[in-house]
Each structure stands twice: as structure tokens, then as C-alpha cells.
Amino acid sequence: MTAVECIYQKIKRSRRYVFERKDFDDVASYDQVGRALRQLVKQGDLIKIGYGLYTKAKLNSLTGKPMPTHPGGTDALMREILKMKGVDFEMDSLSWQSLSGQSTQIPSSVQYSWNPKQFNRKLVVGNRVLNSQN
Incomplete structure (x- = not known):
């Protein structure tokens, strides 16, 4: 093999x-x-x-381009990366309320913040870019 x-x-x-x-x-x-x-x-x-x-x-059946298979989408993928790297991160309040079930409103995108000394890389998934300036 x-x-x-x-x-x-x-x-x-x-x-x-x-x-x-x-x-x-x-x-x-x-x-x-x-x-x-x-x-x-x-x-x-x-x-x-x-x-x-x-x-x-x-x-992707429509575009013919590769797309992530994570069932939670790109936001869940970003959280998995940050957890895997052991980075302490925070989400904006609207996203946190939505994920914890306190709100029925779904944000268009989740905003993350963390200490850039812990993790200083640029991650790109499709059109979504995540870096320490967020």
C-alpha cells in the first residue's frame, strides 16, 4: 500500500x-x-x-469544487482547529447566545478573538478567512 x-x-x-x-x-x-x-x-x-x-x-455538486465535509460548517471547523491547537478563544455575544440556545437568531458569521501570541496563523476555508485580527 x-x-x-x-x-x-x-x-x-x-x-x-x-x-x-x-x-x-x-x-x-x-x-x-x-x-x-x-x-x-x-x-x-x-x-x-x-x-x-x-x-x-x-x-460540491453545483460548483464542482472541493468543500469541507464538517457537518457544522466552516464555523464548527474553525472552532475545532482552535480547540485542537489549545487556543483560548472567545466568540461574540450574539453567536454565543445562538449556539447555547438562548437566542433563535442566527448570526451571518461568527467572530472569534484570541491572544495572537497563542496562535498566529491565517486560516482560509472557502471565502471565510480567520486570523488573529478578528
Whole structure:
């Protein structure tokens, strides 16, 4: 089984939606993992969302472009990344009320804030950009 096949199987079996390059260190060498991840991104099975961060993807039936498979959408994907990295973050009050069930109004986008010394990367999922200036 090739490195691409091993990594693809590991991703498909996982319950997680966000992966780091180091998650596949046990599969192959650093360079092989990089080539395999690039190939999976090219095939549309993964989306690169930041430096060393990838998410599961599927092809959008309307546009034919890869989109994240996370059932909670891009906001849940961003929360998973921040939790995975151990970053203490806060959401704006309207988003927090909506997610906790205190409000029926749904915000158009969730605004996050955190200490940029903890996590200083730019994450891009589709049109959504998340960086420490938010």
C-alpha cells in the first residue's frame, strides 16, 4: 500500500475533520507525507486550510469544487482547529447566545478573538478567512 493510500484510509476512518501534517508521521517520511497530502488536495479529498492544516473534503455538486465535509460548517471547523491547537478563544455575544440556545437568531458569521501570541496563523476555508485580527 502506498503512502497516499495509507493516508487516505487513515483520514476516511477518522472521526476528526481537521488534520495536521504530523498526524501522518507514522505512515511515511516527511517528504512522502507532503507529496501524498498535495496529491490528496489535487484529487479533492482534502483542502489545505493553513500551514500544515488540512480538512476532509468532498466535491460540491453545483460548483464542482472541493468543500469541507464538517457537518457544522466552516464555523464548527474553525472552532475545532482552535480547540485542537489549545487556543483560548472567545466568540461574540450574539453567536454565543445562538449556539447555547438562548437566542433563535442566527448570526451571518461568527467572530472569534484570541491572544495572537497563542496562535498566529491565517486560516482560509472557502471565502471565510480567520486570523488573529478578528
